[in-house]
Amino acid sequence: MAHINTRILDAGEERLNTLTPLRGYASKSLVSLQEAVVKLRELVDDVDSRVWTATSRSENPANELSQDESAAIVLYTIEWDPDHPSSGAEKPNYEQLQSKLEQVNNENERLKVRCNEQQAQIDELETANKALNKNCANYDDEIQRLKQDNRRLKQEAQQYNQKIVHLSDEIPKHKEEIQRIKQDNRRLTQEAQKYDQERQSLNDKIQRLEQEIERLKRPSASSSGRTKLSFVASSESPRIPVATFAMTTRE
Missing domain, CATH: 1.10.1200 (Non-ribosomal Peptide Synthetase Peptidyl Carrier Protein; Chain A)
Structure with a gap:
């Protein structure tokens, strides 16, 4: 039974949703059709055989198209007999490519959402990074101030150490002076005791003299x-x- 070409008869079953056009192709360099379908080998079954068939059908293209340009149009719209050995599915090439393109677009949308989320995270990180940089600048100023304080304290500590050394040198002199003062104190104490004894002796003599005077006054x-x-x-x-x-x- 001959294969019925449904390409003309399935107009009512065509999808009505508008697809976004391909972007970025204008910036790509022109290559041969065989090179252009290299990345489609994992997406389309036996795409190299289909390229060969499309190229064979476009040996004398019209409308001033090149053979690769005409073959690309044929490759996109070609339909294969399900029994054809190069056909891996019942769907025509354009439907397979359209399905793969939708998958790629969906993946792109998912990646865009993920990219936007990551960009939002990056923006948050940049904001946090700015705050951290500002804090780091403040910390640097604080560190510099602490270093200055540390140097000042070290200088003061050195001065105090010098004073301590000077006082340590003066301590023996003061100890000698203290010993001398103690000796003078003991000597003065002994002299004071001696003077007290002499004073007491004089008081005793005065008292005896007064008693003698009184005694002499009474017998008169x-x-x-x-x-x-x-x-x-x-x-x-x-x-x-x-x-x-x-x-x-x-x-």
Whole structure:
């Protein structure tokens, strides 16, 4: 049974959705049809055989087309007999290519969404990076300030160490001065004790002298009484020698 060409009869079954045109082809360099379908080998069954068939049918193209240009149109619209050995599916080439193109477009859309998500993440990272750079700049300023403070503290520490060394050198001198002062203090203490003893001795002597003076003052009354009695006795008794009278008076 001959194969019925449904390419003309399936107009009512054509898809009505508008497909986006191919982009980027204008920037690509022109190559032969055999080179152009290299990347389609994994997508279209036995694409090299189909290229050969399309090229064979386009030996004398019309409308000033080249053989590769005419063969490309044939390759895109060619339909194969399902029993043809080069046909791997019942669908014609254009449907296979259209299906693959839709898959590629869907993959592109998915990649675009993923790319947009990644771009959003990149933007967030850039924003965070700017904040980190600003913080790092602040940290650098803080580090510089801390370094200056550290140098200042080191200088002050060196000055303090020099003062400590100087004071350490002065300590023996002060110790000697302290020992000398202690010795002078002990000597003065001994002298003060000696002076206290002498003062106490003088006080004792003064007290004894005062007692002696008091004692000498008390017997003077009795001595005058005895003198009067001696005069009375002398008037009644025989004459007493002058020497004896003088001795009695002294007593």
